[in-house]
Amino acid sequence: MxxxxxxxxxxxxxxxxxxxxxxxxxxxxxxxxxxxxxxxxxxxxxxxxxxxxxxxxxxxxxxxxxxxxxxxxxxxxxxxxxxxxxxxxxxxxxxxxxxxxxxxxxxxxxxxxxxxxxxxxxxxxxxxxxxxxxxxxxxxxxxxxxxxxxxxxxxxxxxxxxxxxxxxxxxxxxxxxxxxxxxxxxxLTEALASSRTIGAAIGVLMARRCCTQDVAFRELREASQNANRKLRDVADDVVATGELPVPGRSAAR
Structure with missing residues (x-):
């Protein structure tokens, strides 16, 4: 060759x-x-x-x-x-x-x-x-x-x-x-931004659902796995809407 x-x-x-x-x-x-x-x-x-x-x-x-x-x-x-x-x-x-x-x-x-x-x-x-x-x-x-x-x-x-x-x-x-x-x-910048967004989403869920930090993170992670989406993207939806996204439905912006 x-x-x-x-x-x-x-x-x-x-x-x-x-x-x-x-x-x-x-x-x-x-x-x-x-x-x-x-x-x-x-x-x-x-x-x-x-x-x-x-x-x-x-x-x-x-x-x-x-x-x-x-x-x-x-x-x-x-x-x-x-x-x-x-x-x-x-x-x-x-x-x-x-x-x-x-x-x-x-x-x-x-x-x-x-x-x-x-x-x-x-x-x-x-x-x-x-x-x-x-x-x-x-x-x-x-x-x-x-x-x-x-x-x-x-x-x-x-x-x-x-x-x-x-x-x-x-x-x-x-x-x-x-x-x-x-x-x-x-x-590093992306990781920091993702960490902040995920932390904000956990705070939103804790306030809306009156749950602990561990429970809020578990629900966020499960929603990410069920939707086959990145955790950061699901967290973006939570911060924007105050709720976990429903599979098959786009988050309102």
């Missing part, structure tokens, strides 16, 4: 119409500046934009992905193309490779496929990747986001300027960390 991308993947006809490193940094800065805008952030969209900039504007980078631990199995959270999906999957299937090492050891790692007998690490992964002539190496960096994750940069042939790629990848890593931080903030 080929890892290559079709020519139409490069709308300008030449993917090496590149911006300078300073321009890449400016674009990443502009992207992360948007994280201050009000409202929830689409994390996947922002991450895709970051790794897309890294692939399309750094000479020698052919594909990029982000791997995250999901229970016991790693998964590709976002990627630039099928090349990265396939290369990531080879690491998951062989249970070895740069991205898994970066995630577990918490350190950057570089694999040079042209090193030949001088490279002894991850033999199963290297063997399965060796048939793809467009991939000459891998750079994986751990991501600082509270859970095991890595930024995976697949390098082309001939080998690129490793210092330039490492600097660009470090900048992308910072941008991804900013996205993760904003996503966690959004989750």
């Amino acid at each position: 080929s890892f290559g991308r079709p020519a139409h993947a490069y709308p300008n006809g030449d993917r090496h119409v590149l911006i300078p490193a300073a321009g890449l940094a400016a674009r990443l800065h502009d992207l992360t500046a948007l994280l201050t805008a009000p409202g929830p952030v689409d994390r996947t969209r922002y991450e895709a934009a970051v790794i897309g900039l890294l692939r399309d504007h750094v000479p020698g980078v052919v594909s990029v992905s982000v791997t995250r631990g999901s229970g016991r199995s790693p998964v590709t959270a976002v990627s630039t193309d099928r090349l990265a999906d396939r290369a990531d999957r080879l690491q998951y299937e062989t249970a070895e490779g740069p991205c898994l090492h970066a995630m577990t050891a918490g350190e950057p790692v570089v694999l040079d496929l042209a090193a030949g007998v001088g490279e002894q690490r991850w033999p199963r992964f290297r063997h399965r990747l060796a048939g793809e002539p467009t991939v000459g190496g891998v750079l994986s960096l751990p991501l600082c986001e509270g859970t095991a994750a890595s930024l995976n940069v697949y390098l082309g042939v001939p080998g690129p300027d490793h210092d330039a790629v490492a600097a660009a990848a470090a900048a992308a890593r910072l941008a991804l960390t900013a996205v993760a931080t904003r996503a966690r903030a959004d989750q």
Whole structure:
């Protein structure tokens, strides 16, 4: 199976119409500046934009992905193309490779496929990747986001300027960390809002039904389960109407 991308993947006809490193940094800065805008952030969209900039504007980078631990199995959270999906999957299937090492050891790692007998690490992964002539190496960096994750940069042939790629990848890593931080903030904000709404709904039920807090919460939870709706949504109805919603009937607003 080929890892290559079709020519139409490069709308300008030449993917090496590149911006300078300073321009890449400016674009990443502009992207992360948007994280201050009000409202929830689409994390996947922002991450895709970051790794897309890294692939399309750094000479020698052919594909990029982000791997995250999901229970016991790693998964590709976002990627630039099928090349990265396939290369990531080879690491998951062989249970070895740069991205898994970066995630577990918490350190950057570089694999040079042209090193030949001088490279002894991850033999199963290297063997399965060796048939793809467009991939000459891998750079994986751990991501600082509270859970095991890595930024995976697949390098082309001939080998690129490793210092330039490492600097660009470090900048992308910072941008991804900013996205993760904003996503966690959004989750905490949502959790706090949900907690307040649920607490208000419990208070309404206690007052209307002259019951204890435990009884009010149990009735709210049962209404949520019976209606197959989120507890927060049922609580919204209670706060708006003063009553538990009747299944099949929309709450009056």
